[in-house]
Amino acid sequence: MIRLPRRRRSDAEEAPSTARRIARSDRFTFQDLMAEATAGIGARPARLVTTLLGTVLGIGSLVATLGLAQTTAGQVARQFDAVAATQVIVTPGSASTGGQTVATARLPWDAPERVLRLAGVESAGLSSEVPFEGTITAVPVNDPSAAATAAPPLVAASAGLLDAVRGEVTTGRFFDEGHDARGDRVAVLGSRAAERLGVQRIDRQPSIFIDGLAYAVVGVVDGMERRAELRDAVIVPMGAAREDFALSSAEELQIRIQQGAGELVGEQAPIALLPDEPEGLDVAAPTGRSELGANVQADVNVVFLVLGAIALVVGGLGIANVTALSVLERTGEIGLRRALGATRRQIASQFVVESIVIGLLGGLIGAALGVLSVVVVSLVQQWTPVVDPLAAVLAPFVGALVGLAAGWLPARRASRIEPVAALRG
Amino acid sequence: MSASEPVAPLVELRDVTRSFPGPPEVQALKGVNLLVAEGDYVSIVGPSGSGKSTMLNILGLLDRPSVGEYRLAGALTGALGEDERAVVRGREIGFVFQSFHLMAQRSVLENVLAGMLYAGVPRAEREERALRALERVGLGHRIGFKPPTLSGGERQRVAIARAVAGSPKLLLADEPTGNLDERTSGEVMDLFEELNAEGLTVAIITHDREVAERARRRIRIADGRLTELEAAA
Numbered sequence: 224m225i226r227l228p229r230r231r232r233s234d235a236e237e238a239p240s241t242a243r244r245i246a247r248s249d250r251f252t253f254q255d256l257m258a259e260a261t262a263g264i265g266a267r268p269a270r271l272v273t274t275l276l277g278t279v280l281g282i283g284s285l286v287a288t289l290g291l292a293q294t295t296a297g298q299v300a301r302q303f304d305a306v307a308a309t310q311v312i313v314t315p316g317s318a319s320t321g322g323q324t325v326a327t328a329r330l331p332w333d334a335p336e337r338v339l340r341l342a343g344v345e346s347a348g349l350s351s352e353v354p355f356e357g358t359i360t361a362v363p364v365n366d367p368s369a370a371a372t373a374a375p376p377l378v379a380a381s382a383g384l385l386d387a388v389r390g391e392v393t394t395g396r397f398f399d400e401g402h403d404a405r406g407d408r409v410a411v412l413g414s415r416a417a418e419r420l421g422v423q424r425i426d427r428q429p430s431i432f433i434d435g436l437a438y439a440v441v442g443v444v445d446g447m448e449r450r451a452e453l454r455d456a457v458i459v460p461m462g463a464a465r466e467d468f469a470l471s472s473a474e475e476l477q478i479r480i481q482q483g484a485g486e487l488v489g490e491q492a493p494i495a496l497l498p499d500e501p502e503g504l505d506v507a508a509p510t511g512r513s514e515l516g517a518n519v520q521a522d523v524n525v526v527f528l529v530l531g532a533i534a535l536v537v538g539g540l541g542i543a544n545v546t547a548l549s550v551l552e553r554t555g556e557i558g559l560r561r562a563l564g565a566t567r568r569q570i571a572s573q574f575v576v577e578s579i580v581i582g583l584l585g586g587l588i589g590a591a592l593g594v595l596s597v598v599v600v601s602l603v604q605q606w607t608p609v610v611d612p613l614a615a616v617l618a619p620f621v622g623a624l625v626g627l628a629a630g631w632l633p634a635r636r637a638s639r640i641e642p643v644a645a646l647r648g
Numbered sequence: 649m650s651a652s653e654p655v656a657p658l659v660e661l662r663d664v665t666r667s668f669p670g671p672p673e674v675q676a677l678k679g680v681n682l683l684v685a686e687g688d689y690v691s692i693v694g695p696s697g698s699g700k701s702t703m704l705n706i707l708g709l710l711d712r713p714s715v716g717e718y719r720l721a722g723a724l725t726g727a728l729g730e731d732e733r734a735v736v737r738g739r740e741i742g743f744v745f746q747s748f749h750l751m752a753q754r755s756v757l758e759n760v761l762a763g764m765l766y767a768g769v770p771r772a773e774r775e776e777r778a779l780r781a782l783e784r785v786g787l788g789h790r791i792g793f794k795p796p797t798l799s800g801g802e803r804q805r806v807a808i809a810r811a812v813a814g815s816p817k818l819l820l821a822d823e824p825t826g827n828l829d830e831r832t833s834g835e836v837m838d839l840f841e842e843l844n845a846e847g848l849t850v851a852i853i854t855h856d857r858e859v860a861e862r863a864r865r866r867i868r869i870a871d872g873r874l875t876e877l878e879a880a881a
Binding site: 250251252254255259262266267555556558559560561562563564565566567568569642643646647 | 701705708710711730731734735736737738739743745747749751753754758762763765766767768771810
């Protein structure tokens with residue numbers, strides 16, 4: 224047996240005015256709101272599924288579209304030569320005047336040192352083809368019976384070039400900065416040039432004669448995918464080329480950079496090289512992946528984003544429809560809640576929260592299905608799936624937003640239901 | 649008995665008229681005066697269309713008088729805003745309806761808990777009070793059931809448990825036995841009497857003479873006017 228609390232006189236006298244100072248915390252708390260709103264959702268599972276469908280499709284197609292776009296963009300970027308993405312080439316700009324092209328600027332001799340100070344630069348080296356009409360031979364004897372052959376190209380380089388173009392030493396060594404500075408007559412042969420000149424071993428300290436001048440071969444190099452023509456060339460230090468062949472300026476600066484530093488280095492290198500006239504230099508730097516990705520994305524997205532948006536609108540209408548229907552069906556319950564002391568706002572918030580939760584749920588399922596479809600497509604195509612985590616995380620919130628927009632009107636209608644009318648019958 | 653003690657009236661209607669704008673204008677209540685003391689047990693009888701429902705709606709703060717004043721526990725209710733009226737309903741008044749108005753998808757316990765949702769009962773206390781109320785109406789063994797699986801009498805007892813769980817001052821019942829057979833009607837009426845004996849003020853609106861006669865005070869309403877009937881023998 225319970226004993227209903229006896230009403231005290233003092234309590235009775237002030238009763239209705241207590242309405243003004245009732246502890247908010249105990250009247251329909253946030254926790255109560257959540258419990259009531261979600262209880263309504265679970266009540267009809269079959270209807271919930273059809274309600275969710277539109278939002279699931281909308282969010283799912285949006286996430287899948289974004290994910291597939293990123294995946295294909297990543298795929299394209301991956302196909303790009305990894306070397307190209309880490310190579311920057313600076314050349315003096317040229318202007319054509321009356322049929323002749325004239326260099327508008329000169330690369331400074333200390334260019335490698337200048338750019339090495341920049342962030343993202345790993346190594347740098349100058350190179351220049353040496354204009355030269357003589358012969359290059361491994362024997363000092365002039366053999367009149369030998370067939371005339373074109374001399375291998377002669378390239379002047381700074382010590383850092385080999386590393387900058389990803390070359391490797393097969394035998395011996397590459398010349399260093401000391402050789403360069405002193406103007407030592409040393410030469411490094413490209414692998415094919417070495418073959419042509421008959422130089423196989425360098426431990427015998429072979430010499431080659433360039434235009435009659437003896438150069439000591441110190442090494443043979445190979446690799447250099449980025450400048451494969453160097454394999455055919457005879458490479459000598461800049462210093463020697465300046466002295467012996469009157470090389471007046473370097474033709475290009477090869478810079479090896481870290482992945483992703485292309486745009487930055489491309490922007491900073493000319494300023495570091497020619498602070499007074501940076502625009503006089505031409506820079507070939509890899510474009511950022513984002514730019515590349517954006518181009519690819521733009522192709523894929525337009526159609527599917529529109530489709531996704533349409534599906535989302537349809538989903539929102541679905542939620543609005545079902546919420547309106549549920550308001551209609553639950554007129555009695557709404558009237559009851561009002562009689563039990565619910566304010567209009569509390570009724571409205573219950574229905575709004577209900578449709579927000581439905582939207583959130585649809586967004587969650589949609590995001591999961593979207594990610595899944597990206598993974599499945601990637602698997603079939605043997606791509607690497609890429610999905611921006613932000614897209615997957617934001618998707619449920621977009622769904623919740625759709626739910627909020629959809630639930631607003633029916634909730635308002637619910638809050639206007641008069642308890643008297645609702646409780647009749 | 650608490651009803652015999654001289655206490656301030658819980659309900660005081662003074663010259664209350666409720667008219668519904670026409671055309672033609674209908675006066676559902678005409679200059680009604682009514683005093684209900686704390687602990688009273690009142691039945692209001694009358695044919696349909698006599699103004700019974702309007703009376704209940706006004707007593708339950710679901711409707712406002714067009715003219716006149718309504719004091720609940722000594723305080724005027726006319727000045728209260730819509731939200732304040734909702735709060736007062738939640739705290740001071742318990743409703744029992746002819747068609748029960750239970751939420752079909754929710755368990756018996758949840759339905760009773762809903763009665764305290766808006767009544768300012770601390771969350772931590774609600775379950776215990778709901779269980780006590782269910783024990784009180786003899787349904788302690790049905791807490792997990794869904795209302796559609798219960799009999800009519802049981803459903804109405806759930807509704808009564810919901811109405812009293814929040815400790816209201818006034819229990820308003822609108823044709824509480826209208827959907828029940830004679831035997832279960834008797835059980836429900838017994839329950840009202842027991843609750844009244846424990847101090848709860850009860851007002852029952854009914855057209856059933858037998859039900860009405862069990863109340864201590866009987867009021868007849870006809871064509872919008874009240875007449876106090878002599879106490880039953």
